[in-house]
Amino acid sequence: MYISISLMYALVAGGLVSFVEPLAAGSGIAEVKTYLNGVHIRGLLAVRAPPAASAGLRMAAAGPRPRPA
Secondary structure: OHHHHHHHHHHHHHHHHHHHOHHHOOOOHHHHHHHHOOOOOOOOOOOOHHHHHHHHHHHHHHOOOOOOO
């Protein structure tokens, strides 16, 4: 049961980043620095990016962790 719940969390986190908002992958520091230097990246400040990144981070943190023996 533990493995299936961990797998579900990992799949949801991966799906959010892959299908909902690909720009939510990674830390975003490089994208923000690029934006502040004057290069505008389409979709960087989209409404979907922060919720997708936040939910993906929570699911990834709650997901697969090694269980102590």
